[in-house]
Amino acid sequence: xxxxxxxxxxxxxxxxxxxxxxxxxxxxxxxxxxxxxxxxxxxxxxxxxxxxxxxxxxxxxxxxxxxxxxxxxxxxxxxxxxxxxxxxxxxxxxxxxxxxxxxxxxxxxxxxxxx
Amino acid sequence: xxxxxxxxxxxxxxxxxxxxxxxxxxxxxxxxxxxxxxxxxxxxxxxxxxxxxxxxxxxxxxxxxxxxxxxxxxxxxxxxxxxxxxxxxxxxxxxxxxxxxxxxxxxxxxxx
Numbered sequence: 001x002x003x004x005x006x007x008x009x010x011x012x013x014x015x016x017x018x019x020x021x022x023x024x025x026x027x028x029x030x031x032x033x034x035x036x037x038x039x040x041x042x043x044x045x046x047x048x049x050x051x052x053x054x055x056x057x058x059x060x061x062x063x064x065x066x067x068x069x070x071x072x073x074x075x076x077x078x079x080x081x082x083x084x085x086x087x088x089x090x091x092x093x094x095x096x097x098x099x100x101x102x103x104x105x106x107x108x109x110x111x112x113x114x115x
Numbered sequence: 116x117x118x119x120x121x122x123x124x125x126x127x128x129x130x131x132x133x134x135x136x137x138x139x140x141x142x143x144x145x146x147x148x149x150x151x152x153x154x155x156x157x158x159x160x161x162x163x164x165x166x167x168x169x170x171x172x173x174x175x176x177x178x179x180x181x182x183x184x185x186x187x188x189x190x191x192x193x194x195x196x197x198x199x200x201x202x203x204x205x206x207x208x209x210x211x212x213x214x215x216x217x218x219x220x221x222x223x224x225x226x227x
Binding site for chain 2: 035041042044091093103106107108109
């Protein structure tokens with residue numbers, strides 16, 4: 001049973017470009033969470049999705065960031081018109097149960113560098 | 116919304132027991148408390164989870180008092196490979212929203 005998969009592992013973009021980060025949850029998991037981790041800082045929650053629905057996006061910046069988890073395919077975190085401050089590690093996690101159980105399995109992360 | 120609070124760093128010698136305490140005021144009634152471990156350049160890894168009292172697995176123990184306003188992760192006889200950042204995670208509900216909140220993490224350094 002493969003774990004949570006994220007790709008790409010490393011992504012380099014120039015300012016103003018778009019970044020697309022993909023996350024395939026563990027088999028059988030329908031809950032996906034995205035987190036951002038700035039260098040030397042802790043994990044900050046961004047968004048929680050179930051299939052085709054955004055459940056909680058209270059941690060998402062109001063502009064340029066969006067997330068989806070379609071019926072088929074991976075979850076996508078999209079960052080439009082990237083700026084240097086978007087450089088960070090973005091982690092995806094998935095779970096099979098109600099969010100309040102909080103047992104999440106994390107992927108290896110995508111490290112975004114904005115030049 | 117309330118937040119979790121934990122020490123920024125801790126040092127320990129090999130073979131000692133390490134206790135890391137996290138405070139989580141206003142945790143939601145039905146929420147579990149979960150601890151994760153993270154090594155550099157890796158995603159966090161689940162360690163242990165509990166609701167109240169004491170939980171033990173092959174890696175650690177978790178102590179949660181009756182009021183559930185805090186929890187303590189206990190690592191017995193740490194080794195150099197336990198050097199990592201440890202996060203406590205609780206969920207909070209309030210004002211009609213639900214937000215997962217990680218603590219800022221405790222950087223544990225194990226000294227030979």
